[in-house]
Amino acid sequence: MAASTGRPLADHVALITGASGDIGAAIAKELADAGAHVALHYHRRLEAALLAASACRASGVEAVVLEADLTRSDEARDLVRRASDSLGPLRILVNAAGNTAYKLLIDTEEEEWDHLLALNLKAVYATCRAALPAMIRRGYGRIINIASIWGETGGAPRAGSSPSPGPWPKKWPERG
Template structure:
């Protein structure tokens, strides 16, 4: 028996508490809404834009759940500890952590500065480490947890002119697989979602022609949506997904197989 039993309704995450980092817009916002739709109370973390985060919380509350916003730079240990402690005081022990916050970088490796490399690694790899380390004692005590990390197809396959980004997201995949082995005996699953080309601000640097070409190169014939990623995250968060751990689920429309 798991610590959380799905209710006899269409809301399998009822009475569970989730933290989503970087949830004020884009994929993170869609994930927060998806978890709320499934019945979870949601902590919406943001770094800068409080107004956008609150608008996401308002949408979540329409599903008759509690939703709060908490500011934190999740690449900073003090901020992360405050985020987890505040969320726990407000909701109780978190059952779901989604490490979504991250940044992108496009350019030749030769042109990349050491400062840019460090910033990318801090945002994309150090932040999931800090958040996971802070939340694990709570999950271990209750012998239940769902940790879901956001990677990328470039973490799987590597992307030209995205060497640092690919390296950081590949590190997320390695961390996911290793931690899943550590946490399995504690009833905690650790998985990653590695999206393909998703129509968000991260593709804002591409022209309409480039976006059209990318859609045509994707076997399903379209770019992904934030909701496509949110659906994958919600699936991995379910109590019934207890035998899935150390896995990389890649909603990419067949672009990478």
């Protein structure tokens, strides 16, 4: 049925984390253009999420905006439940939420590091774990996890999303 409408994702339901950011909003819009109803997650940028939802609705689909602090596993799990309760069973989960510290690892405090790990890794685990049981029961589901290019290339000022310290600076900054 979906293929006959020219919209391959007609009546699918997708949850996009980080949809208040540029990448998440663009993904939500593409999914909406393909016919999917979308749940757009945000944490602090409500206005940006509302704007993205409005753009999605212009494609003729339902769009809801849901807040959650994904560094808290219980909120990540609850986000998946609220998305399903609002729009129907999730068929697509896109984990696009993430952040990095724009500083050297040596300048990154442990509390900040813990926050980055909770958002960039633990949140993906929690949302996937929450979405998978229903997807497995239905025999269908798609999970897309978005990562930073810094995870592949490395970079000194991107310690929170890079597997290596990156290129050494030509001159080390003075430390007091």
